[in-house]
Amino acid sequence: MDYGKFKYEAAVKAREARRNQANTEIKEMRFRLKIDEHDYETKKGHVIRFLKGGDKVKVTIMFRGREQSRPEMGRRLLLKLAAELEEYGVVENMPSQEGRNMSLVLGPLKKKAEAKEEQRQAREARKAAEAEAREHRKAPRGAAEEAETEGAEPEAVEVEEPAAE
Numbered sequence: 001m002d003y004g005k006f007k008y009e010a011a012v013k014a015r016e017a018r019r020n021q022a023n024t025e026i027k028e029m030r031f032r033l034k035i036d037e038h039d040y041e042t043k044k045g046h047v048i049r050f051l052k053g054g055d056k057v058k059v060t061i062m063f064r065g066r067e068q069s070r071p072e073m074g075r076r077l078l079l080k081l082a083a084e085l086e087e088y089g090v091v092e093n094m095p096s097q098e099g100r101n102m103s104l105v106l107g108p109l110k111k112k113a114e115a116k117e118e119q120r121q122a123r124e125a126r127k128a129a130e131a132e133a134r135e136h137r138k139a140p141r142g143a144a145e146e147a148e149t150e151g152a153e154p155e156a157v158e159v160e161e162p163a164a165e
Contacts, residue, residue, distance in 0.1 A: 029057060044084065059081060064100070
């Protein structure tokens with residue numbers, strides 16, 4: 001094997017490794033202490049999406065004014081969120097106060113590469129199902145039209161002409 005071929009194969013392997021590599025990002029979701037139920041559910045849905053995608057999530061509660069004197073309420077909210085998301089991720093850092101903010105870090109149960117592969121397989125399965133459904137919709141209509149034209153003779157239509165007087 002010559003040196004040029006060796007260098008080329010090494011470059012191809014390195015490129016392939018870079019393409020398959022998945023970097024875990026830390027996404028951040030910010031809450032306020034007095035968050036409404038609907039807003040809480042919406043933000044929780046975003047956190048679930050991030051965890052399913054294999055990313056870590058830093059959940060931050062921002063305290064303003066008098067809210068700073070009630071850090072236990074923020075801790076309670078963060079622990080409630082962590083308890084609701086047990087099936088998607090684990091708590092990596094327990095809630096800690098940093099100035100006006102209290103944060104909690106959640107890590108995914110699956111690695112990023114596994115999550116990406118699972119999403120890719122689900123997407124391919126969905127595309128295959130859509131293509132099959134599309135073919136299924138076309139086939140019966142086409143078959144019915146062919147059956148009608150093959151078995152039926154064109155009907156002769158009699159046209160009555162007005163009588164000439």
